[in-house]
Amino acid sequence: MDIIDRHFAAENAHDVAGTLATYTDDLVWDDVGNPLCPVYGKPAAGEIYEGIIDAIPDLHLESVARFASGDHVVDESVATGHIRGEFIGIEGGGAPVRFRILHVFDIRDGLISREQAWFDTAGVIRQVEAFRSATPA
Numbered sequence: 001m002d003i004i005d006r007h008f009a010a011e012n013a014h015d016v017a018g019t020l021a022t023y024t025d026d027l028v029w030d031d032v033g034n035p036l037c038p039v040y041g042k043p044a045a046g047e048i049y050e051g052i053i054d055a056i057p058d059l060h061l062e063s064v065a066r067f068a069s070g071d072h073v074v075d076e077s078v079a080t081g082h083i084r085g086e087f088i089g090i091e092g093g094g095a096p097v098r099f100r101i102l103h104v105f106d107i108r109d110g111l112i113s114r115e116q117a118w119f120d121t122a123g124v125i126r127q128v129e130a131f132r133s134a135t136p137a
Helices: 002-012 016-020 042-055 121-134
Strands: 023-031 060-069 072-083 095-108 111-119
Touching: 002 016, 002 060, 002 072, 002 095, 002 111, 016 042, 023 042, 095 121, 111 121
Parallel strands: 023 111
Antiparallel strands: 060 072, 072 095, 095 111
16 A cells, blocks of 8 residues: 555645656546546646645645555545635635545556545535634624
């Protein structure tokens, strides 16, 4: 699972090139809650990553459980950060968020060939709305 450790280390460093280096060229990348997904290939995934980092510049993922079977890895992480831009279709306004995220990876030739990310988008929206309600205008 070294490739997954390298992948998350690059993501947490906000190193898009390093993150993309963990993928095969024919990657299928799918953030299930994102209407633009799935996307195909490293360039398309890179654009999505740039958008995520722009929206949540302090994004951090901490793995809490992981298992592998054959060429498949499932990782449950906790994501934290402050949404400063647009994320999942809403403006964050600096809202702090914390949410669990499940990644499902397919591995081929030592690299990630497919990644799916699942998280509760409605829960993230509720956190942003609660922040807005508590923040004076």
